[in-house]
Amino acid sequence: MRVLLSTYGSRGDVQPMAGLAVRLRGLGVEVRVCAPADEEFARLLGGVGVEFVPAAEPMRTTVSGAASMTPEGLPQRAAALVAAQYEVVAAAGEGCDAVVATGLVPAVAAARSVAEELGVPFAYVSYFPTMLPSPHHAPHPLPLFPFPSDMTDNRALWELNAHSFNALYGPGINAHRMSIGQPPVGDIRGHVFTDRPWLAADPVLGPWQRPSELDVVQTGAWVLTDERPLPAELEAFLEAGEPPVYVGFGSMPMGGSEDVARVAIEAVRAQGRRVLLARGWAGLGPVDDRDDCFGVGEVNQQALFGRVAAVVHHGGAGTTTTAARAGAPQVVVPQIVDQPYWAGRVAELGIGAAHDGPTPTFASLSVALTTALAPETRARAADVAGTVRTDGTAVAAKLLLEMVGR
Structure with missing residues (x-):
């Protein structure tokens, strides 16, 4: 049996696919992962022995190109x-x-379209509940299509969101489908998400609320x-004093924040804590x-987060889940989409x-850190850590095996 896992996004999109690929491979399934052609994704997948198929262009190229593109050029x-x-x-x-x-x-x-052409089952997966239509939450506004300020009904917002999907993506998707002989x-x-999407989020951290028109499988x-x-130098830093506060924003450039590293360092120091800065796409480093x-580069967060006083991050699904599993209090500085x-969760x-x-x-960061570093927050984080599931893959x-078997 052979399965193709396809993703085009940041590390938060790629790493979960790698997790599923490793699980499938352990069951004797041949797996390929198609992901952006960034070197970090090639290293990630190669490091766990999963076949990597580089996609159209690196994600960093796409992000930098989108930043300089006029809104009219998005379709x-x-x-x-x-x-x-x-x-x-x-x-692939x-x-x-x-x-x-x-x-x-x-x-x-x-x-x-590829799955249709091959005549094989297709599954769409979201890593967060609010990507999927539901009366219990509002959709994320799409570029070029802000929501009217006086519209607050979730069902009306999702109806508007469907029209926005058609306007932004429909011309390109349908032109391509017709070019390859598909209607x-x-x-x-609805076509992209399907009527039975998968939700790869922890039920405690990101629960899917019912009733819902979609048959979501969490x-x-x-x-x-x-x-x-962990690198020897990082181990030495951790051992040299009290647990530090980790600050890292992953694949977020943090372009709207001037001197975010200095702000973070000063705020953490004011709490009487040491600071551990993850460079990420924001290029954080000591001042x-x-x-x-x-300062560190890309490291094993699973090994690290249980040894820090708190985690200050952008609110990606993966970082949020890893910190929660480790029982580390969090400060989330959200930037886009699901963050x-x-x-809020x-x-x-x-x-x-x-x-x-x-x-x-x-x-503002000092206020948030005061909450995160309070003893009652750490106690609550430890309690929640014991409820986070580890069997998602x-x-x-x-x-997936059942779907193919049918």
Whole structure:
């Protein structure tokens, strides 16, 4: 049996797919993962022995290109992505018995076209509940299509969201479908998400609320077990004093925040804590030569987060789940898409603080850190850690095998 896992997004999109790939491989399934052509993803997948098929272009190239693009150019960019992704996925999908996809909408649409062409089952997966239509939450506004300020009804907002999907993505997706002999679709969102999407989020951290019109299958989060040791220099820093506060924003450039590293360092120091800075795409690093601050690159967060006083991060699904599993209090500084949702969940669960807005200042970060570093927050984080499931990839692998068997 052979399965193709297709994603086009940041590390938060790729790493869960790697986790599922490893689980499937353990069951004797041959797996290929199609992901952006960034070197870090090649290293990630190669490091766990999973076949990597580089997609259209690196994600960093896409992010930098989108930042300089006029809004009017987004439909054309979406059309180009679906065509480029289709070529790669079609070649990678040869001989596959199923296709699972996530990431940017045009890339998912391309993967579904490949599954149709092959005549094999297709599954769409979301890593957070608010991507999927529900009367219990509002959708995320799409570029070019802000919501009217006086519209608050979730059902009305989702109806508007469906029209926005058609307007932004429909022309490119349907033009490509017709070019390869497939019929156009009238409901782009429904076509991409399917009527039975998978939700790879922990039921405690990101529960799917019912009733709902969609038959959502919640598997639990897809976690790739990381067995790498921490670098010796980092171990020495951790052993040299009290647990530090980790600050890292993953794949977020944090372009709207001036000198975010200095702001974070000063706010953490004001709490009497040491600082551990993760460079990430924001390029964070120490601002002086004091020995209470240490900078790291990409490290094993699963091994690290149980040894820090708190985790200050952007609110990606993976980082939120890893910190929660470790029992580490969190400060979420949300930037885009699902990150405000995860910030809200962290605050609601009492396992940390949701920073007010995407741009931290000394004052605002100090307020959030005071909440996260309180003894009652750490106690609550430890309690919640014991409820976070670790079987998400096993559940998803079983679903996939059953789907192919039918």
